[in-house]
Each structure stands twice: as structure tokens, then as C-alpha cells.
Amino acid sequence: SQAAWCVLPARVLLVLTSQRGVQMYDSDGSTMVFWHALDVPEHSAAHSVFARGIAAAGGHFVCVGTSSGAVLVFDIPPKGTNVTLNEVLEQHRDPITDIAAEQGQAPDGAGDLVTADDSGTLCLWSTGDEFTLLGQIPGSGSTCSSVTLWNGIVAAGYGNGQIRLWEAGSGRICAQVSAHARWIYALDLAPLTGKLLSGAEDSFVHVWKLSRNPDTDDIEIQHCHAECVTDTQVCGARFCDPAGDTFAVTGYDLSEILCY
Amino acid sequence: MSARTLPLLFLNLGGEMLYILDQRLRAQSIPGEKARKDEWTDVDRKRVMNDIITTMFNKKFMEELFKPQDLYSKKALRTVYDRLAHASIMRLNQASMDKLYDLMTMAFKYQVLLCPRPRDILLVTFNHLDAIKDFISDSPGILNQVDETFRRLIETYNCLSDGEFQLIRQTLLIFFQDMHIRVSLFLKDKVQNSNGHFVLPISGPVPWGTEVPGLIRIFNHKGVEVKRTEFTTAGNYVTPQREGSFELYGDRVLKLGTNMYSVTRTVETHMSGSSKTLASQAKENIAPNPLAKEELNFLARLLGGLDIQKPAGGDTGFRLNLFTTDEEEEHAAQTRPEELSYKVINIEATQEPGRRAELSRILGELEVAEPRPGSAEKGEDLLALMDGL
Numbered sequence: 262s263q264a265a266w267c268v269l270p271a272r273v274l275l276v277l278t279s280q281r282g283v284q285m286y287d288s289d290g291s292t293m294v295f296w297h298a299l300d301v302p303e304h305s306a307a308h309s310v311f312a313r314g315i316a317a318a319g320g321h322f323v324c325v326g327t328s329s330g331a332v333l334v335f336d337i338p339p340k341g342t343n344v345t346l347n348e349v350l351e352q353h354r355d356p357i358t359d360i361a362a363e364q365g366q367a368p369d370g371a372g373d374l375v376t377a378d379d380s381g382t383l384c385l386w387s388t389g390d391e392f393t394l395l396g397q398i399p400g401s402g403s404t405c406s407s408v409t410l411w412n413g414i415v416a417a418g419y420g421n422g423q424i425r426l427w428e429a430g431s432g433r434i435c436a437q438v439s440a441h442a443r444w445i446y447a448l449d450l451a452p453l454t455g456k457l458l459s460g461a462e463d464s465f466v467h468v469w470k471l472s473r474n475p476d477t478d479d480i481e482i483q484h485c486h487a488e489c490v491t492d493t494q495v496c497g498a499r500f501c502d503p504a505g506d507t508f509a510v511t512g513y514d515l516s517e518i519l520c521y
Numbered sequence: 522m523s524a525r526t527l528p529l530l531f532l533n534l535g536g537e538m539l540y541i542l543d544q545r546l547r548a549q550s551i552p553g554e555k556a557r558k559d560e561w562t563d564v565d566r567k568r569v570m571n572d573i574i575t576t577m578f579n580k581k582f583m584e585e586l587f588k589p590q591d592l593y594s595k596k597a598l599r600t601v602y603d604r605l606a607h608a609s610i611m612r613l614n615q616a617s618m619d620k621l622y623d624l625m626t627m628a629f630k631y632q633v634l635l636c637p638r639p640r641d642i643l644l645v646t647f648n649h650l651d652a653i654k655d656f657i658s659d660s661p662g663i664l665n666q667v668d669e670t671f672r673r674l675i676e677t678y679n680c681l682s683d684g685e686f687q688l689i690r691q692t693l694l695i696f697f698q699d700m701h702i703r704v705s706l707f708l709k710d711k712v713q714n715s716n717g718h719f720v721l722p723i724s725g726p727v728p729w730g731t732e733v734p735g736l737i738r739i740f741n742h743k744g745v746e747v748k749r750t751e752f753t754t755a756g757n758y759v760t761p762q763r764e765g766s767f768e769l770y771g772d773r774v775l776k777l778g779t780n781m782y783s784v785t786r787t788v789e790t791h792m793s794g795s796s797k798t799l800a801s802q803a804k805e806n807i808a809p810n811p812l813a814k815e816e817l818n819f820l821a822r823l824l825g826g827l828d829i830q831k832p833a834g835g836d837t838g839f840r841l842n843l844f845t846t847d848e849e850e851e852h853a854a855q856t857r858p859e860e861l862s863y864k865v866i867n868i869e870a871t872q873e874p875g876r877r878a879e880l881s882r883i884l885g886e887l888e889v890a891e892p893r894p895g896s897a898e899k900g901e902d903l904l905a906l907m908d909g910l
Contacts (some may be wrong), residue, residue, distance in 0.1 A: 268591055309688060310522055358684065378684075379685070380682065388650055420683050420687065431742075434744065436739050437738045439731075441731075442734055444639070463721075465723075471819070477741065477747070483752075489755050492719065492720055
């Protein structure tokens with residue numbers, strides 16, 4: 262199960278995903294605005310059915326991934342409960358792991374949404390009344406567990422502990438970091454500074470800085486800080502502010518949220 | 522949640538149970554000629570291990586187990602192991618059974634948590650099965666059953682993706698969440714902290730397929746690597762030597778899931794220091810779960826229908842103590858914190874009178890801590906109770 266705030270210009274929704282489907286609540290959690298049940302195919306008793314991956318995109322959409330690989334695109338009205346399923350994107354063939362919308366300024370042709378799946382495949386989309394697939398980056402054997410998109414740079418965390426940076430427009434690889442010794446669970450980006458936060462099962466949380474080299478125009482990443490949450494497998498990590506000055510961490514069997 | 526988790530949970534917990542029982546039986550065994558009628562011998566030990574393993578790997582049971590399904594509730598699963606542990610001439614009191622189950626679950630929780638890759642849970646399972654095959658190495662019939670299950674595991678799981686294994690792992694971790702029973706063996710080996718949380722090492726070999734953290738590689742627009750930088754952390758990792766084998770036979774490389782009990786080391790569990798989270802978890806256990814009874818009846822029927830060899834002479838069976846002395850066992854039973862009691866639910870008797878007598882006899886023995894003159898009446902009370910159902 263996942264929970265995410267979807268911040269749209271008109272309103273803020275709390276979106277929850279689970280094995281049964283998607284629920285959306287008003288920002289104070291008091292009213293359930295919308296509920297979508299997942300279709301359970303007849304012969305897939307062995308394959309788990311669930312929704313995973315949530316992102317607000319394109320001004321008035323909320324995108325939710327599913328275990329079939331389909332991405333549900335919901336159109337959100339500025340007020341009220343008239344949420345409709347606008348489109349189903351069927352490009353991925355493996356369960357969706359994460360979805361991210363552009364948090365900064367997308368360069369021309371770069372698209373403003375990225376979706377990731379179990380096989381490590383990334384898809385880049387441009388949002389609108391009809392979403393358009395702009396490109397696809399094939400996986401290379403490791404699950405892409407989390408993804409962020411900023412100024413046309415895709416930052417992806419993988420099950421084998423790697424972080425990779427891709428240029429959204431061209432789909433080319435920009436950087437590869439042997440970041441963690443275990444499965445990366447969380448990535449978050451601070452849009453004002455380009456700081457990247459990664460949390461993994463190896464107990465470590467790292468802060469990185471994304472930048473563009475002024476001479477070569479290459480996208481670069483540097484390591485800023487490491488934090489070890491002793492004896493804890495980090496499951497969640499998020500910046501608490503858009504500049505990335507503070508961040509919060511959660512872990513398995515941990516009943517506290519740690520703030521740094 | 523993954524619907525393929527139950528076989529792995531059952532087999533690994535079963536494996537741990539066998540390690541512990543084997544160790545305790547060896548520790549309490551007396552050479553054959555010198556043993557009294559109620560003392561353990563090597564022959565008895567082998568017999569118990571054989572009986573339990575035969576029951577565990579029963580074909581029908583395995584078929585049912587491998588069907589895609591949700592995990593059983595904690596209560597239902599605990600009762601399955603209760604039945605399994607009593608599949609032979611051995612008897613365990615409530616306190617010993619509680620301790621056995623605590624050890625089993627904490628051991629497997631540790632193994633799941635420390636698995637380098639999600640897929641390595643399969644290697645842990647194979648380690649358990651390899652050891653089980655060793656326990657019954659001179660019984661070709663049962664060996665066959667175990668190999669069958671082994672092949673089934675390979676067939677079902679070897680093709681799953683990393684993502685699917687991670688889902689299985691997450692399902693298991695949620696099952697074990699907030700369990701922090703302290704095990705003396707783990708505390709001594711510095712594998713568990715005094716607060717019950719496991720120690721997660723930040724050194725050692727990285728998982729197969731992962732690189733040692735520290736390298737940043739930058740590529741230009743032509744895809745050519747143009748810069749390399751390094752960063753350091755407190756971790757001290759090295760490259761792994763080789764990957765474990767996922768075949769029927771082979772070196773698993775991974776040590777998780779191998780037998781960590783030796784005859785001389787006694788293992789204690791510590792009950793004190795219950796926390797708020799434990800209390801809330803216990804509340805969840807206590808609330809009646811109608812499904813649990815359903816699952817349980819089904820499994821109980823399966824296990825009840827199995828042919829169990831009874832000792833000649835109609836003996837009540839040998840009692841195994843998981844503690845060092847009977848007094849310790851009695852004390853443990855009395856001082857177990859309320860929120861940690863497993864509250865095993867009552868097994869509904871089936872229609873056959875023979876079965877009913879068998880079940881009530883088992884239930885009767887579970888109630889009694891010491892053989893007391895009043896025990897015969899207790900058994901009869903229970904029988905009467907079951908008659909009324």
C-alpha cells in the first residue's frame with residue numbers, strides 16, 4: 262500500500278493505493294472523493310493484483326500504476342467528486358513500480374512524466390488530454406524501484422543499488438552511480454536546488470547534487486552527504502522542504518520518523 | 522502482497538523447527554541400553570524426525586500449500602506447527618511449544634531481513650531443504666518426497682523476477698513486523714541488539730549483481746564515459762566471490778538458513794520488555810478471526826487424515842522439554858506476558874470417533890504441565906467438552 266499527496270493547482274488530494282484499487286481523499290482526509298477498483302483478471306490467481314506508483318501530472322491529472330503494467334490516468338475536477346478515468350496507458354509489460362512528474366522545467370521535447378516498472382524499463386510521456394509516449398528506455402536486468410524527473414533529467418534507483426541518470430529528451434544515459442549495497446527503496450528530489458535523496462535497505466541515506474556542467478553541458482551528479490540509520494532498512498526518504506535542507510526517513514520495524 | 526509466499530514461509534519455519542528439535546533431542550538423549558522407558562534414545566530421535574518430516578512433505582499437503590493464496594493468520598499458522606510437532610511420539614507442553622515457535626519465527630525473520638537479494642530467500646529455503654534431506658538420508662521413501670517438493674520449488678520460483686521476489690519478501694516482513702523476541706543465541710553472537718532489533722551489518726560482500734558502493738561515472742552525449750569520481754561512506758563492502766546454486770544440488774554459498782544450533786548451546790528466549798507495538802499486535806491476534814477457523818479446519822483435516830504411527834503399547838509418548846529443567850518450563854509458562862501468548866484456538870473435532878479421541882488426547886496433554894493425579898479427569902473433561910460440540 263502507498264499513500265501520496267497529489268498537489269494540483271486547483272486542489273490537493275491524498276491518494277492511496279492497495280491490492281483492491283485506488284482511493285482519493287480530500288486534503289483533510291475527511292471525505293473520500295473517489296474510489297476505483299482494480300479489475301482482477303480470471304486466470305491470474307498466481308499473479309498479485311495491486312496498484313503502485315502515484316503522481317500528479319499535467320495540471321489536472323493523477324496517474325496511478327498497476328501490477329499489469331497499465332497506468333491509469335484520472336482527470337481531476339477542480340472541485341467535487343467527478344473524477345473520471347481519462348485514459349489507460351498500456352505500454353509497460355511488467356508491474357509498475359513508480360511514476361514521477363516533471364518537478365522543474367522540462368526542456369523542449371523532453372516530456373513531463375516518467376513511468377518505471379519491475380523490469381527496469383522507463384517510459385517517457387508528454388501529458389495532455391491524450392498522453393503521448395515520447396520514448397522508452399529498456400531495462401537491463403534490475404528492477405527500477407523509484408524514479409524522479411527534474412529539468413529533463415530522469416533519476417532512477419534500482420534494486421541492485423545503482424542510481425542512473427538519463428536525459429529525458431534523448432533517452433541517453435548521463436551518469437551511473439554505485440550508490441547503495443542493497444535495494445533502493447526511495448528517491449526524492451528537491452526542485453529548488455537539484456538535491457537528490459536516496460534511501461535503501463543497506464541502512465544508508467545519501468544526499469546527492471544534480472547539476473549541468475557549464476562547459477560540456479553534461480549532466481553530473483556529486484555526493485554530498487551520507488547518513489547511516491543503524492540497524493534499519495530504510496523504506497522511505499523524503500525532503501521536507503523544496504530546497505532540500507531537511508529530510509525525513511522511515512524504516513522497517515521502526516515506529517518513528519527520523520528527521521535530519 | 523504476493524500470493525506465493527506461504528510455501529516459503531511454511532518450509533523455512535518448518536526447517537528451523539527441525540533444527541531446534543534435533544538439537545534438543547540430541548541434548549536429552551541417553552544411549553540405548555541405559556535409557557529408561559521414558560527417556561530419549563537415538564532411535565527415538567530419528568523416529569521423531571522421520572515422522573515429522575514425512576508429515577511435513579505429505580503430497581496432498583504440499584499440493585494445497587503451493588496453491589496461490591494469502592498467508593494464514595499468525596494464529597492459524599501457529600496451530601499448524603502445533604500439529605506438526607505432535608506428529609510423532611513426542612509431546613511438548615504449552616511453554617515449550619511457545620518457546621519453540623518464538624525461536625523458529627525469530628530465526629526466519631532474521632534470515633529474511635538479511636537476505637542480500639530478494640531472490641536469495643530461495644537459497645535460504647534450499648539450505649533448509651538440504652539439511653532436511655540430511656536428517657532423513659537413510660530413508661529413501663521420504664527423501665523422494667522432499668526431492669519432489671524441491672523440484673516443485675524450482676519450477677515455481679526460479680523463473681520469478683526480482684520484483685516478484687521483493688514482493689514476497691515484503692509480504693514476509695509484514696508478517697514478522699514488530700516481533701522483537703530476544704534470543705540468547707542471537708544476543709551472544711551480537712546478531713541481535715538488547716532491544717530485540719537485529720543488527721544489520723554494513724560490511725561484507727555485496728549481493729550478487731550489485732557493485733561495491735563508491736563509484737560515480739559520468740557519460741557525455743555520445744555515451745562515452747568522460748569522468749569518474751568516488752565517494753566514501755562508513756560501510757566496508759567487498760565484491761562477492763560467486764553466486765549460490767539454484768539447482769537441486771549445489772553450493773548455496775549463502776549461510777543463512779543453515780543449522781546454527783549445536784548440541785552444547787542451549788538457547789533461551791527473553792520475554793520481558795514488551796512494548797506498545799507488541800500490545801497492539803497482540804490485540805490484533807486476540808480479535809476473533811472467522812477466516813482463521815476456516816483455514817485451520819482445512820489444514821487440521823489434512824493433517825488429521827494422515828497416517829501417524831503410534832508407539833507400541835499405547836504409551837502416552839515422550840515429552841520433550843525446550844528448557845533445561847522442568848521447573849524452568851513451568852516458570853516460563855507462568856511468567857509469559859499476556860500479550861505474547863499465542864492463544865491457540867480450539868480445533869473442532871471431526872465426525873469420526875477415532876479422530877476425536879486422538880485430537881482430545883493431544884489437547885488433553887497440551888493442557889497438563891506435570892503428570893498429576895488429577896490429569897486423568899482433565900482429559901475426560903475435555904472429551905466431554907468435545908462431545909458437546
